Amino acid sequence: MELKINNASVEVTAPQDEPLLWVLRDELGLTGTKFGCGIGICGSCTVHVDGVATRSCITPISSVVDKAITTIEGLSTTDENGEEVLHPVQQAFIDEQVPQCSWCMSGQMMTASAFLQQNPSPSEEEIVDAMSNNYCRCGCYVRIKAAVARVAKAEVSA
Ligand code: FES
Ligand code: FES
Structure with a gap:
């Protein structure tokens, strides 16, 4: 599956129901995005999806294909x-x-x-x-x- 992260296209191998947070951290090494509660409450895993603040711990990667994902590493x-x-x-x-x-x-x-x-x-x-x-x-x-x-x-x- 191809994702657009920080203005680059990246190929990921995780299953399509994998939360974006784990793909960012474990597969892509973008560890600036943090795991807190894992259930969408604390906000520590927030990234932008098409400019909207989104909790990556409850966002399956299948839902963000073709969308622009920005992490803290891509904010500057x-x-x-x-x-x-x-x-x-x-x-x-x-x-x-x-x-x-x-x-x-x-x-x-x-x-x-x-x-x-x-x-x-x-x-x-x-x-x-x-x-x-x-x-x-x-x-x-x-x-x-x-x-x-x-x-x-x-x-x-x-
Ligand atoms: S880790 Fe707490 S909202 Fe995602
Ligand atoms: S949880 Fe320590 S600075 Fe916010």
Whole structure:
């Protein structure tokens, strides 16, 4: 089966009902996408499918054939000199020193980047709502909100 991942076509051998998460991690070595709950609740496995934040642990690969899959490894871009250019969300998570253990962070950034693509000028309430289904066991929620707000240039409370 052929999948389109991070702007490249890749051939995978996993059965068609295999969750995308396991294909990314085990077959393709894209381990930036994390396993948390495995049942679609925590958000740590979030990737983009045609630009939509999607939980890869409950997404069979048969459902994403011919769709553009982006993982955290594909969120940044490359400039004309071949240098990596971080996505504004990635840069904001660094600037706000968001991560603690980091386990949830790729899912947080994939959710935030898809959200900001759809809503570039959100209110604080919309930011909180958009990020509320991505769990962080380290409790970095205030800094996550600050980072998303930094990209959106939104005023938020601490
Ligand atoms: S591992 Fe997919 S939502 Fe938790
Ligand atoms: S930074 Fe540790 S779970 Fe979020």
